[in-house]
Structures are given as C-alpha cells and as structure tokens.
Amino acid sequence: MTPGARISAAIEVLDAILAGRPAEQALLRWSRASRYAGSGDRAAVRDLVFTALRRRNSHAALGGALTGRGLMIGGLREAGHDLAALFTGQGHAPAPLVPGEGSGSAADLCDLPDWLRPLWDRSLGDRAGAVAAVMRDRAPVWLRVNTLKATSQTVIAGLAADAIAAAPHGCLETALEVLENERRLSRSPVYCNGLVELQDLSPQLACAALPIRPGMRILDYCAGGGGKTLAIAPRASGLTMVAHDADPARMADLPVRARRAGAQVQVTAAPSGAFDLVVADVPCSGSGTWRRTPDSKWRLTPTSLGDLTALQSAILRRAARHVGRGGHLAYMTCSVLDVENDDQIAEFLDDVPDFSPVSRYLWTPLDAGDGFFLALMERR
Known part of the structure; x- marks a missing residue:
C-alpha cells in the first residue's frame, strides 16, 4: 500500500x-x-x-x-x-x-472529553496537564520476567538473539522495557516458553508492593486473564494461589498460561474459606490506560462512570468477606480518577470499620507506565 x-x-x-x-x-x-x-x-x-x-x-x-x-x-x-x-x-x-x-x-x-476535565483536574491536581499531555503519546511496552524460569539477564540475552532490545527498570529488576522490535515478541522463544509475560510497569510495581510471605493463601478476586496471579506466584514459596472472576470465561486461558509459566494456580467460580490476602483489581474506566485504548475515553459517559463506581463498591465489599482476621485486602484500578480510587476507599472504610488503611499508591505515566491505583487495607 x-x-x-x-x-x-x-x-x-x-x-x-x-x-x-x-x-x-x-x-x-x-x-x-x-x-x-x-x-x-x-x-x-x-x-x-x-x-x-x-x-x-x-x-x-x-x-x-x-x-x-x-x-x-x-x-x-x-x-x-x-x-x-x-x-x-x-x-x-x-x-x-x-x-x-x-x-x-x-x-x-486538551485531548480529553470536556465533561471529564474537571474530574481529571481534581484527581491529579498540579499534575493534571502533564499527565494529559503524556496520554497523547504511545505507551511503552513492558515485560515481566518470570523468575520461576529465568533471570532478567538471561531474558535480555534471549531477546537480543531475536533482535529485540530490552532494558531493566531501575527499581524493579524483573520489569523490562522493550526498546526495539516489539512486534517480534509474539514469535520469540523467550515469550512462547513463558520466560516473560506482557505486563505494564505500574501493575508490576503494585504487585511488588503487596505483603507476600511464604505459605500464604491468596485470592485474586477479579482475576481476568490472570496477569496479577502470575506476577504474585513467584514471590514466595508454598503460596496457595486461587483465581476467581465473575465471568469464568475471562479466565479460560489462565490454566494454559500458568502451566507455561510453571505456576500452580487454582481456578474457581466460588472461592471458599479465609485468605491472607485478597486482591481486587476491579472493572474501571481504564483512564490510566488510555494511551493503549484511546477510543475508550471517548466512549466513557457520566452514566457509564456512575455504573462503574457502583459496581466497584459492590465488588470491594464482596471481596472483603474473604479476608481472614489479620489479613489484607488490596483494591486496584487502572484509573487515575478519585471517584474510582480514594473516594471508594474512604466510603468503604466508613462502612466497614473492621478494616484499616495500610498504604496507598497512585502511579501515573509521569513516574511509571500506565496510570494505576493501589490501596492496601488490613482486617483487624
């Protein structure tokens, strides 16, 4: 052409x-x-x-x-x-x-919907303009090294053999940024054999911030394709990893991905028992990922955002029921909007007094990859 x-x-x-x-x-x-x-x-x-x-x-x-x-x-x-x-x-x-x-x-x-701009500005403060400007450009490609099978050094060398250039992140060695020939990844033995997974830097940082100890029971409550399940699995020995999603079809590829990665994962439609850590990466506007899915920002409406926040609130409360005493609940979104992040946590903590806040993170394209939010809470 x-x-x-x-x-x-x-x-x-x-x-x-x-x-x-x-x-x-x-x-x-x-x-x-x-x-x-x-x-x-x-x-x-x-x-x-x-x-x-x-x-x-x-x-x-x-x-x-x-x-x-x-x-x-x-x-x-x-x-x-x-x-x-x-x-x-x-x-x-x-x-x-x-x-x-x-x-x-x-x-x-500003390349944002007009109705959203006040909410964007309130959520990001003095970073609002800079984040909106970065969102006009293409997002970088990040990989997560599967430490069950490889090290960053062996992955970088293996990718180089396929003329794919990658470099580690300064603070998270298992995160590699692809610098050249990203479109060759799907055919590279390094990727096909489960040595790496495609995963943005921000959720990798979020998973690295979770309190993981050997022998824990961990529930990925909104597992989807299982990216966070597979990111958590190599972090400690003896973990019991359970993946759940309201739509089991979203997890259809997870058993295959887990076998390829060498990880042990239980997939269930009905989780039972108490868990030491429950991760709830809830459905959201995806405002932090609009560099990758730019049409979704133009399809978002005030009504659909309201529907999402109601769903997030319900999921957060359902996920909390699976947290054991002294266990942790991790609430995650790939959004930068307060109504999906801090506002949700404030309302939850008011309504469910046996949880207390532990830590809170908001990554943006200015300091990581996609926009991503993590709130960690502990059940007393």
Whole structure:
C-alpha cells in the first residue's frame, strides 16, 4: 500500500469508530476486507488510527472536522507532512484538499472529553496537564520476567538473539522495557516458553508492593486473564494461589498460561474459606490506560462512570468477606480518577470499620507506565 492508500484506509476505519464501532472491531473488519494489505500495512494503519484517537480533539481542530478525514488531515499537519503530496486523489489516495481544510488551530486544547476535565483536574491536581499531555503519546511496552524460569539477564540475552532490545527498570529488576522490535515478541522463544509475560510497569510495581510471605493463601478476586496471579506466584514459596472472576470465561486461558509459566494456580467460580490476602483489581474506566485504548475515553459517559463506581463498591465489599482476621485486602484500578480510587476507599472504610488503611499508591505515566491505583487495607 502507498502512503496515500494507508491514509485512506485509516479514514475509513476512523469513520467507523466515530459512528460507534469499537476500535479493535473496526480495524479487524477493515483487515478482513483488505486481504491485499500486508502485516506492515496493517501495523501502519493501526498506528495512524490510534494516534488520531489519542489526539482526537486537537487533530479535529487542526483538520477542520471531527471526521476520519478531518482527523487525518489534522494529524498529518501536526506531524509536518506535505498534505498536497498525500491527498492527491490518484490511485487509492484521498481526494485533494478543498479550501478551508487543514486551516484550523488547536491551541490549548486538551485531548480529553470536556465533561471529564474537571474530574481529571481534581484527581491529579498540579499534575493534571502533564499527565494529559503524556496520554497523547504511545505507551511503552513492558515485560515481566518470570523468575520461576529465568533471570532478567538471561531474558535480555534471549531477546537480543531475536533482535529485540530490552532494558531493566531501575527499581524493579524483573520489569523490562522493550526498546526495539516489539512486534517480534509474539514469535520469540523467550515469550512462547513463558520466560516473560506482557505486563505494564505500574501493575508490576503494585504487585511488588503487596505483603507476600511464604505459605500464604491468596485470592485474586477479579482475576481476568490472570496477569496479577502470575506476577504474585513467584514471590514466595508454598503460596496457595486461587483465581476467581465473575465471568469464568475471562479466565479460560489462565490454566494454559500458568502451566507455561510453571505456576500452580487454582481456578474457581466460588472461592471458599479465609485468605491472607485478597486482591481486587476491579472493572474501571481504564483512564490510566488510555494511551493503549484511546477510543475508550471517548466512549466513557457520566452514566457509564456512575455504573462503574457502583459496581466497584459492590465488588470491594464482596471481596472483603474473604479476608481472614489479620489479613489484607488490596483494591486496584487502572484509573487515575478519585471517584474510582480514594473516594471508594474512604466510603468503604466508613462502612466497614473492621478494616484499616495500610498504604496507598497512585502511579501515573509521569513516574511509571500506565496510570494505576493501589490501596492496601488490613482486617483487624
């Protein structure tokens, strides 16, 4: 595909997303209908689409319209490309620009929904503008070394053999940032044999902050794919790891992943007994991950956020019932919004007096990877 053809494809996909189709679904639909597109073309179109979604407000302003065409004009203009050379109308390139297209201004625009900005500012204070600015860029790729099978040094060497460059985080040696050739990861023996897992830095830091001791019974109450279960499992000997999710289908791949990682995990639809640690990574807005899923920030509404906070409150109270005396409850979200984080914890501690706060963390893209929240509480 020519550069112009890729832009036309991105315009088509963006129009589908703006009409209400989720980004991944729109990209998959285009890919299946465009068998002529190679892997490089699909990756390039995906990058164009996700960049436009991360910067939707500013690119629409620069391009003159909140349409796929307007977003691409604004994005290419911001990047300094020659629009006339790309919008030629020849072959599969988009039609030439008409008077007025690409003449707008995006000064001082924030690429967040207008209704959310006051809540964003209240939650992040003097960091609000800086975090919003970072959210306009692509997120880094992080790996977690599975210490049941490898060390950071052996993983780095193994990845290098596949021309994948990675470097350890300064404070968490098992966290590796991929610096080059990330798209080769899925075919690397290091990844296929369970020596590493894809996991952002922030949840890795959160799992490292949990009070893990040998022989503990640990419940991952909202396990999903089991990323945190597998991150906790290597931290001490004799752990009993139990994974639960309200939708068992989300855990379908966990037994296979656990075997590949060499971890012992029990998957259950109905956890029983008391646990020394219960981890509840609850459903949330994902506001801390909007660099990776930028279309979700435009689909969030005040109503859907209210539904999420009600669900979080209910899950937190259900998870607390499984914490034994003297045990800990870890509440996690991949959000940076107070209503999903500190406000939830304050209300919970008021309602459930036999829990007391232990520690609280909020990571943002300014100091880690994704935005991520952890509140650790102890049952007296």
